[in-house]
Amino acid sequence: xxxxxxxxxxxxxxxxxxxxxxxxxxxxxxxxxxxxxxxxxxxxxxxxxxxxxxxxxxxxxxxxxxxxxxxxxxxxxxxxxxxxxxxxxxxxxxxxxxxxxxxxxxxxxxxxxxxxxxxxxxxxxxx
Amino acid sequence: xxxxxxxxxxxxxxxxxxxxxxxxxxxxxxxxxxxxxxxxxxxxxxxxxxxxxxxxxxxxxxxxxxxxxxxxxxxxxxxxxxxxxxxxxxxxxxxxxxxxxxxxxxxxxxxxxxxxxxxxxxxxxxxxxxxxxxxxxxxxxxxxxxxxxxxxxxxxxxxxxxxxxxxxxxxxxxxxxxxxxxxxxxxxxxxxxxxxxxxxxxxxxxxxxxxxxxxx
Numbered sequence: 001x002x003x004x005x006x007x008x009x010x011x012x013x014x015x016x017x018x019x020x021x022x023x024x025x026x027x028x029x030x031x032x033x034x035x036x037x038x039x040x041x042x043x044x045x046x047x048x049x050x051x052x053x054x055x056x057x058x059x060x061x062x063x064x065x066x067x068x069x070x071x072x073x074x075x076x077x078x079x080x081x082x083x084x085x086x087x088x089x090x091x092x093x094x095x096x097x098x099x100x101x102x103x104x105x106x107x108x109x110x111x112x113x114x115x116x117x118x119x120x121x122x123x124x125x126x127x
Numbered sequence: 128x129x130x131x132x133x134x135x136x137x138x139x140x141x142x143x144x145x146x147x148x149x150x151x152x153x154x155x156x157x158x159x160x161x162x163x164x165x166x167x168x169x170x171x172x173x174x175x176x177x178x179x180x181x182x183x184x185x186x187x188x189x190x191x192x193x194x195x196x197x198x199x200x201x202x203x204x205x206x207x208x209x210x211x212x213x214x215x216x217x218x219x220x221x222x223x224x225x226x227x228x229x230x231x232x233x234x235x236x237x238x239x240x241x242x243x244x245x246x247x248x249x250x251x252x253x254x255x256x257x258x259x260x261x262x263x264x265x266x267x268x269x270x271x272x273x274x275x276x277x278x279x280x281x282x283x284x285x286x287x288x289x290x291x292x293x294x295x296x297x298x299x300x301x302x303x304x305x306x307x308x309x310x311x312x313x314x315x316x317x318x319x320x321x322x323x324x325x326x327x328x329x330x331x332x333x334x335x336x337x338x339x340x341x342x343x
Contacts, residue, residue, distance in 0.1 A: 009298040010277045014175055015224075016297040020325045021167050022220060026160040032326075033163050044159035047166045047189065051154045054190040058197050059147070074198045079191055082182075099190040 054099040061097040061104050069113040070095070090115035146200035146209075150193075153215035161216040165189065168220055171329055172227035175276075181234045188230075192222040283327055289320040 024032070033040040065072055070088040072095070077084045083098040091113050095106035157165075169185035169192075172178075178188075195207040196218070207222045209215065277298070284290040289312060296306030307317050 008300075012300055013277065013280060013294060013297045017175075017325060017328055018168055018171055018220075018224060020321055021164050021171070021329070022217075023321075024160075024164065026158070029160045029163050029167070033167075040163060041159060043166065044162040047162040048154060048157060050186045050189050051157075051193050054193040055147075055151055055154065055197065058194055077194065077198065079187070079194075082187065084194070099194070100186070 050099075053102060057097050057099045057102040057104075060102060061095065064104065065095060065108060068108065068111065069116040070108050071113070071116065088113055088115075143200050147197065150196060150200065150209065150215075153209075154193075157216060165216060165219055165223075167329065169223055172223055176227045176231040178227065178230055178234065181230070183230060188223050188227060189219075191226050192219045195222055195226065280328065284324070287320070287323060289316055290324050293317065293320045293324060 021029075030040045033043055062072075065088070070093070071090050072086045073089060077086050079085075082100060083096045085094065085096045087094050088108050091108075093107035093110075093113075095104065095108040097104045166185060166189070169188040173183055173185050173188055192207070196209055199208040207218075207225075209218045281291060281294060284294065289310075292310040292312065293306055296309065301309065303317060306312065307314070312320070
């Protein structure tokens with residue numbers, strides 16, 4: 001059979017293929033994963049862990065930055081090489097974290113934002 | 128004794144917090160089969176978008192899908208918003224599809240930048256790399272790659288008429304009932320052909336995301 005080609009046509013085929021996975025019944029997906037030699041239960045829980053870790057890492061880094069008085073634009077998180085990078089809007093210091101391990105790095109974590117006295121004021125007020 | 132608890136938090140922050148809790152609860156509520164479908168879908172998009180060449184993995188795509196959703200709870204203008212009434216699994220599925228396409232475009236741009244970066248020469252006027260990105264040559268390259276990918280998928284089913292008909296129908300943008308009507312397939316034949324296509328193009332081998340052995 002002859003066929004014509006275009007970018008849209010290719011995208012439509014890929015979309016249908018991806019969609020067909022979600023049309024599988026519970027039994028079918030479990031059986032397919034089992035057929036590939038992987039334990040479906042373990043694989044499912046590993047996937048849940050990936051999502052949990054991403055959520056926790058995001059929470060941890062934002063809470064940490066907030067306590068130190070740094071302000072970041074959430075939209076500016078950039079991903080690359082398995083980690084996410086951003087900069088404080090006030091002092092410009094950098095921060096990064098990895099979702100897989102939850103590890104946080106960067107100057108911003110080293111102390112309070114010098115351009116924002118909020119964190120310091122809060123500590124003084126509680127004395 | 129009832130002790131009132133005062134919380135220093137705005138309505139906006141409170142709403143974000145509740146949305147974040149909702150996302151965390153949705154993660155816990157995902158069933159094993161939903162999680163497996165998401166994992167398979169992530170592996171598929173990473174593979175077919177050629178993202179493994181840029182060290183992207185299915186787990187990266189899953190994490191990014193979730194992070195974009197969390198950013199959407201913090202920022203009304205950005206991120207991916209999990210709309211009310213939509214299953215979390217379906218939301219993540221669409222988010223990953225969209226992110227994988229964005230990563231593909233970004234990776235292609237970066238690769239193009241590296242290939243087309245001009246050699247600094249004081250005597251020669253340098254051209255902007257952005258000019259190269261929008262060039263007709265780059266568009267032609269993309270079109271050729273797409274043609275080759277489609278050709279590969281069809282070649283995998285040279286001996287399977289029904290699968291080829293389903294693929295052609297998808298390619299032409301036909302709905303399932305239109306494909307069945309056009310090629311005279313009943314529901315069972317159609318479903319079986321879809322299953323063969325999926326198994327062959329998305330089969331998992333050696334832990335890969337599927338389709339690799341067939342070069343999609």
